[in-house]
Amino acid sequence: MSSPVLKASDLTKRFGDFTAVNGVSFEIRPGEILGLLGPNGAGKTTTIQMLLGLVTPTAGSIHMFDLDLSTHREEILQQVNFSSTYISMPQSLTVEENLWVVARLYGISDMARRVNDIVKKLEMEEFRGKVTRKLSSGQMTRLTLAKAFLTEPRILFLDEPTASLDPDIADKIRSLLKEERRSSGLSILYTSHNMREMEEMSDRIIFLQRGRIVAEGTAQDIVDRFGKADLEEVFLKFAREQGQSSS
Amino acid sequence: MKLHRITALIVRHLYLYRRSLPRIMEIFYWPFLDLVIWGFITLYLARYQSQVPGFVTFFLGALILWDMLFRAQQGITISFLEELWARNLMNLFASPLKPSEFLAATMAMSVMKVTIVSIVMSVCALLFYSYNILIVGAWLMPFVLNLVITGWIIGVFTTSLIMRFGQEAEVLAWSMVFLFQPISCVFYPMEVLPTWLQMIAMANPAAHVFEGMRTALGAGAPPIEDLAWAVGLNGALLVGVVAWFYRTVAYCKDQGLLVRVGE
Numbered sequence: 001m002s003s004p005v006l007k008a009s010d011l012t013k014r015f016g017d018f019t020a021v022n023g024v025s026f027e028i029r030p031g032e033i034l035g036l037l038g039p040n041g042a043g044k045t046t047t048i049q050m051l052l053g054l055v056t057p058t059a060g061s062i063h064m065f066d067l068d069l070s071t072h073r074e075e076i077l078q079q080v081n082f083s084s085t086y087i088s089m090p091q092s093l094t095v096e097e098n099l100w101v102v103a104r105l106y107g108i109s110d111m112a113r114r115v116n117d118i119v120k121k122l123e124m125e126e127f128r129g130k131v132t133r134k135l136s137s138g139q140m141t142r143l144t145l146a147k148a149f150l151t152e153p154r155i156l157f158l159d160e161p162t163a164s165l166d167p168d169i170a171d172k173i174r175s176l177l178k179e180e181r182r183s184s185g186l187s188i189l190y191t192s193h194n195m196r197e198m199e200e201m202s203d204r205i206i207f208l209q210r211g212r213i214v215a216e217g218t219a220q221d222i223v224d225r226f227g228k229a230d231l232e233e234v235f236l237k238f239a240r241e242q243g244q245s246s247s
Numbered sequence: 248m249k250l251h252r253i254t255a256l257i258v259r260h261l262y263l264y265r266r267s268l269p270r271i272m273e274i275f276y277w278p279f280l281d282l283v284i285w286g287f288i289t290l291y292l293a294r295y296q297s298q299v300p301g302f303v304t305f306f307l308g309a310l311i312l313w314d315m316l317f318r319a320q321q322g323i324t325i326s327f328l329e330e331l332w333a334r335n336l337m338n339l340f341a342s343p344l345k346p347s348e349f350l351a352a353t354m355a356m357s358v359m360k361v362t363i364v365s366i367v368m369s370v371c372a373l374l375f376y377s378y379n380i381l382i383v384g385a386w387l388m389p390f391v392l393n394l395v396i397t398g399w400i401i402g403v404f405t406t407s408l409i410m411r412f413g414q415e416a417e418v419l420a421w422s423m424v425f426l427f428q429p430i431s432c433v434f435y436p437m438e439v440l441p442t443w444l445q446m447i448a449m450a451n452p453a454a455h456v457f458e459g460m461r462t463a464l465g466a467g468a469p470p471i472e473d474l475a476w477a478v479g480l481n482g483a484l485l486v487g488v489v490a491w492f493y494r495t496v497a498y499c500k501d502q503g504l505l506v507r508v509g510e
Contacts (some may be wrong), residue, residue, distance in 0.1 A: 015503060049506050052341040056500045076342045091257065104255035105342050132265075133326040147338070229442045 002030050003066070005160065006051070006154055011060035013046050013211075020046040021041075022211040023060070028155065031185040035192070035202030035219075037231075037246070039239035043211040044191045048157045051189070052082055058205050064155060078106065081149040084159035085141065091133040095124060095143055097112045098132060101151055112156075121176060122165040123169070137164040145173060149180070155187045174201060195232040209238045248351060253343050260326060260400040266451035278314045279371065283312050286376050298449050303317060304433060304464050307378045309457060311368050313433045316453055317424055318364045319398025320405070322357025323350075324420040327406045331414060340505050346496050349490065353406075354399055356448060361395055386463045390456050393477040397453045401427060403488045407495040411504070432457050452493055 004027035013021040021043040028034045036044050049055040051062060053073050062069040064076045070238065096115065103111040119128050122142045125137060135143065141164050148156055158177075162170035174197065180186045192198050198205060199219040207215035213221045215222050215238075219231050228234045264270050289306045318457055330336050339349065372378040381387065404424045409416045430444065431453035448454040459473030499505045 012448060013503075046503070049503070052337075054337060054341055054500065054506050055503045056497070074343045074345065077341065082341060087337050089338065090263065090329075090333040090335050092267060092333075093259070093262050097259075101255050101262070102338075103258040104251055104258060105339075107249065107251045 004029050005065055006189070007063045008112075009048075010035065010062075011047065011062065012058050013043075013050060013055060014058045018128060019211050023051070024208070024211070024213055025060075026206055026213070026216070027190060028187045028189060030187055031181055032203050033181060033188045033190055033201050035190050035198045035205040036208065037191070037198060037205055037235060038208035039235070039242050042208040042238075042242065044208055045159060046193070046211075047208070048082065048084075048092075048159055050187065051157060052080070053077060056080045063163075070197045078151075079153055080155040080157065081148040081153040082159070083141075083144040083150050083161050084157075085161075085163045086159070087144060089132050089143055089147065092131065094129050094131055095119075095135070095139075095146075096128045097133035098143065099146060100148050102150055108151065114150060115154075118150050121149070122146050123172070128176065138166060138169060141165055142173075149176075152184070153186070155189070159191050160193065161190070162192065162194070170197075177201070195230065195235055199231050207234070209242050214238060227247070248345065248348050249343075252348045253352045253355065255282055256326075256344075256349065257355050260329065260352075260356050263329060264395050267372075274318070274360055274364060275367060278318070278368050281310060281314060282307075282368055282371055282375070286372070286378075290376065304378075304382060305461060306385055307372055307376060308380060308464065309433045310459060311365065311380055312390060312457070312460065313428070313431070313448075315361050315365055315391055316398040316431075317392040318360045319357045319395040320364075320424045321401040322360040323353045323402025324405045324409070324423075326353040327409065328357045328417055331409070331417070336505055340367075340496075340500075343397055345507055346493055350403065350492065353402070356394065357399060357402065361391075361398075365391070371465070383460060383463060386459065388508060389474055390460055391454055392438075393474070396481040397451075397456070397477075398424075400452075400481065400484045400488050403492050407488075407492050410499055411495050413504070413507070418461060426452060427453065430454060436461060449476075450480065452477040452484065455480070489491075 006028040009025050011024045012019070012023055024043070024047060026034070036047065038044050046055060050057050053069055065079065067076055069076055093101070099115045099118065100111065103115060108114050119125055122145060124142055124146060127139055132140070132143065141161065145161060162173055165173060177188060181188065190201055202219060204217060205219055205222055206213055215225065217225070222234055223231055226234050228237065228238065286307065330339060369380045372380060383390065401424050405419050408419055430448040430451050432440070432448055437448050437454055437458055440448055455473045455477040459470030459477070462468055462470040462473060
């Protein structure tokens with residue numbers, strides 16, 4: 001088996017008395033799509049923020065491409081990217097200008113070709129010259145995805161990437177992700193509240209509850225283990241348990 | 248440091264200014280108003296020129312130099328605020344961009360703003376009041392360089408505070424520099440300050456620049472000592488404030504503040 005491109009060991013994050021992530025360990029292998037599931041407040045976003053170097057872990061370690069994130073931040077972040085519903089892009093720039101800035105930031109050679117390719121791939125031609133402030137939420141999501149794809153990352157962190165997309169575009173995005181994974185060996189950490197999407201996309205799933213991993217395996221493994229009909233029922237079980245314990 | 252990452256941020260801000268008339272106006276509006284108001288006050292006071300020699304020269308020169316410091320500070324702080332307002336900090340800090348590259352880009356923006364404002368103000372002063380800033384002589388360039396660095400120091404310090412305390416502290420971007428104005432001795436010599444305040448002003452590089460300017464314009468003596476103080480203090484304070492910025496970034500990452508944009 002090939003060595004993991006990402007290895008998180010005993011990852012913990014505390015904010016004062018509150019423990020957001022508690023001893024989480026997992027790996028992602030080349031070309032693998034790992035689903036990160038859990039109710040709101042389970043620690044998914046904090047985990048991704050630690051993996052992106054935006055939040056410093058209280059304990060534990062993160063290695064990507066056999067490099068330690070705490071000491072090789074620049075080399076690692078050059079090879080990863082992310083897209084999320086909770087980020088934005090400079091609103092006064094056009095879609096194309098934003099992509100040019102990102103291309104420069106990551107030192108992409110042949111910027112014009114790359115930007116054109118990604119605009120085409122994500123069907124953004126009609127609004128490539130539009131000021132970002134005027135984009136619909138679906139177009140905005142496509143822009144943040146374009147930003148993530150533009151840099152040809154080896155690992156992509158996607159936090160609810162299809163949340164505000166219509167079913168047609170969401171389906172195209174999922175197909176694009178699978179195609180990128182197949183053609184370039186892209187590894188993806190994926191979060192979504194759409195359980196059908198998680199089943200379709202993820203090779204493996206990690207369930208988080210109150211900052212801890214409570215289940216891990218393929219979607220079918222997890223459904224079978226908890227004796228539920230589908231992943232949504234498993235999700236509801238964990239969400240309600242978490243809700244009861246916090247109320 | 249990688250040049251392409253610095254130029255990426257500069258290009259991002261140039262795109263922004265290219266399309267935003269209010270932002271361009273903001274660069275010129277206050278310096279221009281300052282020049283008009285203080286210019287007329289100076290003309291009025293110039294009637295008493297015999298009692299206060301070189302008044303016009305001191306006043307307008309000081310005003311233009313002070314605006315250079317102010318714009319240098321704004322170049323740093325407003326560039327950071329633009330990222331905060333655009334909720335773009337996550338994109339930047341999750342990229343390979345280093346804090347040093349971020350600072351270098353904001354400093355480059357600051358130099359561009361200072362250059363443009365200086366040219367406009369100097370031309371306006373020449374046209375409206377027949378005042379030529381070049382009468383400061385060969386000392387003008389070292390004075391300007393030192394004031395720009397002092398502006399950077401105040402800008403990086405203010406940026407660190409906004410990063411630490413969030414958007415509710417953004418008012419500091421415009422107000423912080425004025426905390427330094429009384430002890431910069433822009434329009435009056437240091438000797439008019441109370442002794443205890445003189446001690447504080449001595450630690451401010453800008454105060455030595457303005458003292459030096461008065462020395463050069465008044466007695467015509469070379470303001471070597473003033474410049475030496477300004478250079479030494481600027482060097483030490485710049486190193487200190489950049490270290491403070493790095494410390495603030497680390498603190499914000501520890502507390503998760505970089506991802507919590509807003510008030």
